[in-house]
Amino acid sequence: MTAPATDILAIGNAIVDVIAQAEDDFLIREKIYKGAMNLIDEPRAEHLFRVMGPATVISGGSAANTAVGAARLGARAGFIGKVKTDEIGRLFTHDIRAVGVAFATAPASDGPATARSFIFVTPDGERTMNTYLGACQNLTAADIDEATVRAAGIVYLEGYLWDPPAAKEAFVKAATIAHAAGRRVALTLSDSFCVDRYRAEFLELIRRKLVDIVFANESELHSLYQTADFDTAVAEFRKEGALGVCTRSEKGSIVVTAKGVEAVEAFPIERIVDTTGAGDLFAAGFLTGLARGASYRNCALLGAMAAAEVIQHIGARPESDLRQMAEQARLL
Amino acid sequence: MTAPATDILAIGNAIVDVIAQAEDDFLIREKIYKGAMNLIDEPRAEHLFRVMGPATVISGGSAANTAVGAARLGARAGFIGKVKTDEIGRLFTHDIRAVGVAFATAPASDGPATARSFIFVTPDGERTMNTYLGACQNLTAADIDEATVRAAGIVYLEGYLWDPPAAKEAFVKAATIAHAAGRRVALTLSDSFCVDRYRAEFLELIRRKLVDIVFANESELHSLYQTADFDTAVAEFRKEGALGVCTRSEKGSIVVTAKGVEAVEAFPIERIVDTTGAGDLFAAGFLTGLARGASYRNCALLGAMAAAEVIQHIGARPESDLRQMAEQARLL
Numbered sequence: 001m002t003a004p005a006t007d008i009l010a011i012g013n014a015i016v017d018v019i020a021q022a023e024d025d026f027l028i029r030e031k032i033y034k035g036a037m038n039l040i041d042e043p044r045a046e047h048l049f050r051v052m053g054p055a056t057v058i059s060g061g062s063a064a065n066t067a068v069g070a071a072r073l074g075a076r077a078g079f080i081g082k083v084k085t086d087e088i089g090r091l092f093t094h095d096i097r098a099v100g101v102a103f104a105t106a107p108a109s110d111g112p113a114t115a116r117s118f119i120f121v122t123p124d125g126e127r128t129m130n131t132y133l134g135a136c137q138n139l140t141a142a143d144i145d146e147a148t149v150r151a152a153g154i155v156y157l158e159g160y161l162w163d164p165p166a167a168k169e170a171f172v173k174a175a176t177i178a179h180a181a182g183r184r185v186a187l188t189l190s191d192s193f194c195v196d197r198y199r200a201e202f203l204e205l206i207r208r209k210l211v212d213i214v215f216a217n218e219s220e221l222h223s224l225y226q227t228a229d230f231d232t233a234v235a236e237f238r239k240e241g242a243l244g245v246c247t248r249s250e251k252g253s254i255v256v257t258a259k260g261v262e263a264v265e266a267f268p269i270e271r272i273v274d275t276t277g278a279g280d281l282f283a284a285g286f287l288t289g290l291a292r293g294a295s296y297r298n299c300a301l302l303g304a305m306a307a308a309e310v311i312q313h314i315g316a317r318p319e320s321d322l323r324q325m326a327e328q329a330r331l332l
Numbered sequence: 333m334t335a336p337a338t339d340i341l342a343i344g345n346a347i348v349d350v351i352a353q354a355e356d357d358f359l360i361r362e363k364i365y366k367g368a369m370n371l372i373d374e375p376r377a378e379h380l381f382r383v384m385g386p387a388t389v390i391s392g393g394s395a396a397n398t399a400v401g402a403a404r405l406g407a408r409a410g411f412i413g414k415v416k417t418d419e420i421g422r423l424f425t426h427d428i429r430a431v432g433v434a435f436a437t438a439p440a441s442d443g444p445a446t447a448r449s450f451i452f453v454t455p456d457g458e459r460t461m462n463t464y465l466g467a468c469q470n471l472t473a474a475d476i477d478e479a480t481v482r483a484a485g486i487v488y489l490e491g492y493l494w495d496p497p498a499a500k501e502a503f504v505k506a507a508t509i510a511h512a513a514g515r516r517v518a519l520t521l522s523d524s525f526c527v528d529r530y531r532a533e534f535l536e537l538i539r540r541k542l543v544d545i546v547f548a549n550e551s552e553l554h555s556l557y558q559t560a561d562f563d564t565a566v567a568e569f570r571k572e573g574a575l576g577v578c579t580r581s582e583k584g585s586i587v588v589t590a591k592g593v594e595a596v597e598a599f600p601i602e603r604i605v606d607t608t609g610a611g612d613l614f615a616a617g618f619l620t621g622l623a624r625g626a627s628y629r630n631c632a633l634l635g636a637m638a639a640a641e642v643i644q645h646i647g648a649r650p651e652s653d654l655r656q657m658a659e660q661a662r663l664l
Contacts, residue, residue, distance in 0.1 A: 020430075021651070054400075054427040054649055057389035068386075087419040095386040098352075314646075317386055319353070 007075040007291035009152035012063025013136040014081030020053040022120035045132040058315035059095035069284025072322040078102040082139040089114035125272035140166040150181040159190035186213035195223035264300035267308035277316025281306040339407040339623035341484035344395025345468040346413030352385040354452035377464040390647035391427035401616025404654040410434040414471040421446035457604035472498040482513040491522035518545035521552035596632035599640035609648025613638040
């Protein structure tokens, strides 16, 4: 096994976020499930764009945000995902490369437009996503370059990849190559409704040991084990034998192993502006720590710090120098 | 003279801002004049996009920002400007209509792309603009609808309209129609380099009484009268007989008439994030006050409040409910 050339290779849907402020009333009127990732088709996308408030456009995509966060923390990061050769696809490509993430997936030259997520941020800072997958539906196993995967210390995959039809094959191919090369594979459960859609498959991935590390928030973990009780869900997860990391908003996070459960505190913040990307940036911090051989506690603190930065401004991409912040907090 | 159906009709370049953080070093390396509006061609636009950091995309355009600010303050506002029928043009159109600004200029279906300004925000909060005019070059006198102009209490024109070749005709047509209908015409000097390019023409507009109200910042006023001394510039302006409003950043503003000069304080702020749109939002507040028959002092305070909001976040479009803020500050 050679030393990895990349610390973290993230694979996910390549999405640009179209963000607007909205009141709770708006979500109710439009029948949008608050806090969730709602999948939408093109006519619905056009409708939501027409009725939404003025927009701020910032690149997003869950795993892509994680790759960007890792790069901003100083990790060597890569990303695989599918855009189209349109204006929005060029914006996505520019933004991820501008922070040093290696991104070489061939863009689609025809077919649906680059994916976008219409994100409504309510006055409480909660984000509600409405995602048109567009060109992401063209991601296939052929986009998984074996050498790129073999060269990555950790391959990080988003559960959302189960939504576009061919992407799950890409997911399994990447995980299989990574394990054959002696690398680690991480999965984020993405969204509680996503877990609802693919519960059996996610559990199978974990039980077949195709993933070694699982990221979830409380509602995703509840959904995975179909329980409303957090301790029950955690006890169930402990039996899986994987490394689990569960984020709990202002309550911090817990790191779950077969040996036990370690609680780690959240990072102090001034005020929540937009929670988009909180979980993605937590994963960025945790994985960057892991790539450097840090303790789980230190990994979780790095994750908490990166998440704290991203929820204090609009958009899921860090605006501050995370590496410098981490050094000042003596976490790197 | 019938009562106006619109309070403020703004005419200007329809631009979407592509905003990135940058260090002063970057501006020096790229030979960009800090704080100015630099006009760029397409190859230069492509170059700057390639070398810039990750972007936030938010609609902009000086007069368009003013129309949006006025609408957010509760004024009835309209805008005339030219986009193309592309993705960026659709974003601009959506954003300005989403806040209630009447915008009906026919978009160009061919020719150059919708205009964009690559804006670099340095750590001091100063913004430096690099504008590719694109579709704005297709704005002509034919886009000035006589009934629309006649129906507006105040027509607000940006000096930047002197840059695209045919727009100055549109400017003069609009001003002439407005005066024939007994309406007021306001001009912003836009940028000190813009004043440098068109000094004689701007002075002629004022002296021919084609404009009644002039907005400027200190460096624009210095440039207009080619003096480094503020009091000299103000004394020169007083001779013109127009209403002048000069913004002075944290020193507030002054309102200049033939009768005298009134200084009005700035609005307190917590921290400057991005000064883009400060002058545009000041004009929005001032003109909204004027449309309501407020005192000049009250107009300038409304302007200061709107400017204070916009410089405390990224982008030149207000994020807060300006009308509510103004009511709480007892300015409306």
